[in-house]
Amino acid sequence: MEETPVHYLLRLHPDQEGDQKAVRAKLGKFGLQDEPTNHLDMQTIDALADALDGFKGGVVLVSHDSRLISRVCQDEEKSEIWVVKDGTVTFFQGTFEEYKEELKREIKAENHMASYSANTKREKKVFDTEDDVAKAMAEYTFNLSKKFCKKRGYFTIVLSGGDLVLWLKKLLVPEYADTEWSKWHVFWVDERVVPLDDKDSNYKQTLDSFLSEVPIPTSNIYAIDQNCAALGDAKGAAILYEECIKRLVNQNIIRTYKSSGFPQFDLQLLGMGPDGHMASLFPGHYQIKEKASLVTYITNSPKLPPKRITFTLPVINCASYNLMAVCGEAQADAVAKVFNDDFNLPSARLSADTQAIWYLDKAAASHFFVSMASSSSFLRSILFSSPTNFPSRSDSLSSFFPKNLTCSPPSTPSPLLSVSSIGSRSIRRVGDSRRKLSEARSMATTASQTGKEENKKRVEIFDTEENLAIDLAKYTADLSDKFCKERGAFTVVVSGGSLIKSLRKLVEVDSIDWSRWHFFWVDERVVPKHHEDSNYKLAYDNFLSKVPIPPGNVYAINDSLSAEAAADDYETCLKHLVKTNVLRVSDSTGFPKFDLMLLGMGPDGHVASLFPGHGLCNESKKWVASITDSPKPPSERITFTFPVINSSAHVALVVCGSGKAEPVQMALNKTGSVPAGSVSAEEELVWFLDKPASSKL
């Protein structure tokens, strides 16, 4: 930061050297604002933001004031974020909101790092031979698998490459025949970015020597993205592996570490190189300091092949159990350094939530004994401790989901309705006396409301709820067909409540390509997923368990977080899906544009968790917000905001029963203000009403 902005511009435009006026003329008006909000009150900060917004020239704003920065950097076209840190200025690729998110994650990770480094305790077990090490690790793994499968119906295990791959064979003995392989979910702590059939691929090595021998479902084996692997795209592979992990966290297949939001695997089996590297974290490489990402990449690995992806240290150390196996004298020096707390070696930083145990053979432990020989009591305490102690202390399992709450592919739906691709306007009439109120009719009493929103609104009234459910199924199936054809995906959002029952006919439609569905919730109660109040459970029991939507496409709330953190987490998940093009963004609002939102309405006219008179109805920035004072229990919830709901391509508002006739009338005839009256859609809003619900129209 030696240069002034004007000098900087002069450097960029050397032709104007020495003539600051000319630079200004060339670039238009130019202003430098250094911490302009010091001592200003809120109103004045807003006034300053207005002034900067209206300023026609360029402005370099140096500030710590997030309110001001948020205001002046709203328009991505007109502004750039540069971060001043550690004596350098770096361009930040993203919006200010994204920068804030990154900071939050860094802070979380830092807090977490601080807590684990304070609490690093290495245990060690030394065995006569490498074979003994392998057998002991197999026994430990078997016991943990049994424990986790029993407690939560899953076992998430992270493997590494190297010799470990051979040791896994020890699990293939009759003693361990009752291993519940179908419940295993297998990951790699690091991977070489080479084609998956390359001899250097950790995946291929594990497949050949172990995975091909055990009945772990292929869908539970998480290799790196094969296209990135084939193309040698390390960055892409890291991004996609991180996405994959986040999806599994959302589905509760992977737990999260306390409130940090970091994934917590049940067991990791690790190895160390002679230089002290673990995973693909090498001494002196900056990746060891990575705190924000879950997965990072390198293109200059000192050990070949050069391109690799790797879990970051916070992820590695969040695991419940870490077993580090090291055999052979080549590693003995590094082992000694680790146990002397030489943190230049990445492996010295290994920790775990419950236990981090080093499994050493005598050769690997040989220098360690020499270097520690001065402490004979210490020596006695570590020498040949019982090699296969199974951990007795209870671990920190925070969540236990019965098997029936997982998103495993269900049985094939029974064909009942077969819906061909027809426009939503030509849906087959179901009830003889079904009335269709056009927008003109429903608005008869509000002739002045001829706005754009009203033109996109349709009201359908059905004799019975049964007829409504049939029509809703066809409407949804048609849209599914249209979007799957147009863009290869269909993003669907549901509410909780009575709506779910009205989706019962949808599971019978045999023409739907469920594999392309991406399934979200417009609101969720902050309760465990197996709780009776959970909107996830409601949808799972009545819908998701009956259709083969891929579990990775079901985006449930992270129920181990507080309401606020869960809302942030869900919003982050949506932002990632936008980046990966699963989710579109509305051109006009910049908010995510879901293909279809299926909403219910409460008797007070609330939609999602947006209640009458609640300030959250006016939220204009957030995508997902938290509420801790919901008038309808449970009080803690997360909800999509109106800008998100109203940016949807299609919204179906499904309301049944006379108890809701009044708010229906208030919303449609605009005779009162209820949240449901504020719902709109970018392409079409359809109200699906049964007769009783429409009785006051």
Ligand SMILES: O=C1O[C@H](COP(=O)(O)O)[C@@H](O)[C@H](O)[C@H]1O
């Ligand atoms: O609490 C909620 O209520 C509404 C309406 O539920 P309903 O049973 O009266 O239809 C629902 O749409 C929302 O998702 C839910 O969390």
